[in-house]
Amino acid sequence: MTGQALDALNQDIKVFGDRQLAFMRSENRALLRSILFDVPRRSSIGWQCVYDAAPGLLRRLVEQISPEEIGRRMRRLCSRPYYLQLSILMCSYLGARQQRLLDAGLSPGQPFAGEKVEDVLFIVDFWRRACMAYRSDGRLFPDQNDGAQPILPMETVAQLNNQLELATKGSRHRLRRLAATLELYVFILHGEQRDGLFAHGPYDAGQGEQVVVLEFTDLQNDFMPWAGAESRNPYSNLALVRRFGGGHPHFDIFGGVRWEESDLEPYILAEGLFTRTGNDEIVPLPLNEVERIETCAAAAQNELFLKAAEWSPRYKAEYGVYLFANHLRSFFDLASPDGEWDGRIRCAFETAAANVLEPMLKRDEPPSIWSYMATTDGDLYWPVSGKN
Amino acid sequence: MIKIGQGNLTSGGECRGTLRVVENVADVLRLMKEDLVDAVLFTRAASVTAVTPLFPKIKGVICTQGGVTSHLAIVAREFDLPCVMGSEIGYEGELEGCAIYFDREGEIFAEQ
Numbered sequence: 247m248t249g250q251a252l253d254a255l256n257q258d259i260k261v262f263g264d265r266q267l268a269f270m271r272s273e274n275r276a277l278l279r280s281i282l283f284d285v286p287r288r289s290s291i292g293w294q295c296v297y298d299a300a301p302g303l304l305r306r307l308v309e310q311i312s313p314e315e316i317g318r319r320m321r322r323l324c325s326r327p328y329y330l331q332l333s334i335l336m337c338s339y340l341g342a343r344q345q346r347l348l349d350a351g352l353s354p355g356q357p358f359a360g361e362k363v364e365d366v367l368f369i370v371d372f373w374r375r376a377c378m379a380y381r382s383d384g385r386l387f388p389d390q391n392d393g394a395q396p397i398l399p400m401e402t403v404a405q406l407n408n409q410l411e412l413a414t415k416g417s418r419h420r421l422r423r424l425a426a427t428l429e430l431y432v433f434i435l436h437g438e439q440r441d442g443l444f445a446h447g448p449y450d451a452g453q454g455e456q457v458v459v460l461e462f463t464d465l466q467n468d469f470m471p472w473a474g475a476e477s478r479n480p481y482s483n484l485a486l487v488r489r490f491g492g493g494h495p496h497f498d499i500f501g502g503v504r505w506e507e508s509d510l511e512p513y514i515l516a517e518g519l520f521t522r523t524g525n526d527e528i529v530p531l532p533l534n535e536v537e538r539i540e541t542c543a544a545a546a547q548n549e550l551f552l553k554a555a556e557w558s559p560r561y562k563a564e565y566g567v568y569l570f571a572n573h574l575r576s577f578f579d580l581a582s583p584d585g586e587w588d589g590r591i592r593c594a595f596e597t598a599a600a601n602v603l604e605p606m607l608k609r610d611e612p613p614s615i616w617s618y619m620a621t622t623d624g625d626l627y628w629p630v631s632g633k634n
Numbered sequence: 635m636i637k638i639g640q641g642n643l644t645s646g647g648e649c650r651g652t653l654r655v656v657e658n659v660a661d662v663l664r665l666m667k668e669d670l671v672d673a674v675l676f677t678r679a680a681s682v683t684a685v686t687p688l689f690p691k692i693k694g695v696i697c698t699q700g701g702v703t704s705h706l707a708i709v710a711r712e713f714d715l716p717c718v719m720g721s722e723i724g725y726e727g728e729l730e731g732c733a734i735y736f737d738r739e740g741e742i743f744a745e746q
Contacts (some may be wrong), residue, residue: 281657498703
């Protein structure tokens with residue numbers, strides 16, 4: 247690798263790590279614990295699986311479809327993958343790498359005998375190329391564009407905007423309640439990970455107005471072993487689209503949004519609920535569908551909670567294998583929507599987990615990267631040394 | 635009422651109710667069978683999944699961890715639930731079942 251290429255690689259690693267660290271510190275994410283799931287261990291296991299399995303699998307994918315084309319195909323309503331999966335790819339790979347650096351007792355910049363330079367380069371390059379083709383502004387991060395996360399073509403935004411209904415007190419309340427119920431569902435489905443919940447925008451709607459989209463995806467997941475519930479969501483994806491008469495949203499690198507205003511309701515001018523069908527058609531849903539969707543989601547979330555409450559301590563960590571495999575498979579779904587790769591991805595992740603699961607479960611403390619993330623004053627991810 | 639703590643109000647407004655402490659899954663399973671119309675949950679975990687079945691029924695939340703972007707705060711905001719995150723509690727007495735109040739500044743009060 248040339249010096250210039252190495253510098254560019256390390257610059258990408260640093261800028262991503264800086265943003266991830268800022269995000270995690272803002273919510274004390276490294277200290278996030280759950281009485282239901284072993285969050286640090288399930289993440290560390292998932293990261294190790296991504297580290298071992300993702301480069302080889304994704305190399306096979308890019309033989310068929312370039313990262314740029316992946317990014318372009320993601321530019322549609324309720325896409326899976328979406329922005330989160332690109333960030334998860336980076337933080338999983340780099341997080342596992344950083345754990346290895348810590349385990350080796352190294353300091354920043356020291357050569358790492360186990361470094362897989364070509365894999366690091368491949369993953370970062372994949373992320374960069376897909377992300378820049380995906381975001382409408384060609385940037386990598388929301389904060390590079392005043393906190394914005396524009397990913398839809400403006401023709402799609404116009405199509406959605408033209409189908410919004412004027413908001414009433416009743417519709418605002420019902421749709422907000424629906425969003426809350428769906429958020430609970432996707433959080434419990436994904437074991438306390440914020441997958442399936444994606445906010446993007448704002449999209450200029452003229453006259454000082456803006457459209458912001460809140461998507462719920464993965465609502466009919468059949469891949470993760472625990473996902474099935476008697477109460478099945480009637481739609482695999484939903485988008486709550488709202489036109490605001492003001493307000494200042496800030497989007498983050500994990501698909502979330504934070505508004506400067508504490509009460510948004512006065513700003514909501516019009517809204518609508520949509521789904522994208524298997525034929526890629528965007529269909530508006532009538533307000534009278536809300537109750538059915540909400541009832542199913544509420545029932546399903548309770549089912550999933552009771553299931554998870556019965557999980558063994560081992561499975562409360564082991565489920566991370568399938569949680570992170572679910573992220574990766576979404577890229578393959580863009581090339582082969584029939585789930586052709588599911589079995590191979592599942593097998594590759596289970597094989598990778600077999601090397602790390604038992605040792606991790608035997609230790610009293612979570613992997614050291616978690617205390618490192620909570621306390622480090624330096625870069626989150628150390629650079630690739632040119633001396634390996 | 636005496637002031638017992640201070641946190642960051644991340645959604646909703648002032649809230650008055652009865653404090654119900656959630657430390658483990660058994661607490662959640664027990665509370666699922668109760669009338670929670672006056673309940674303000676107290677939890678030390680900023681995760682939301684553990685209290686999933688209780689969320690639609692409660693009046694407010696006090697959490698000792700996290701902040702405005704925590705999962706618990708995100709969902710509380712969507713339910714328009716009063717929620718105080720990152721609370722520091724300086725009270726040695728029993729919290730379960732006591733009358734609780736928090737204001738828009740995140741100041742938390744309990745009946746002695």
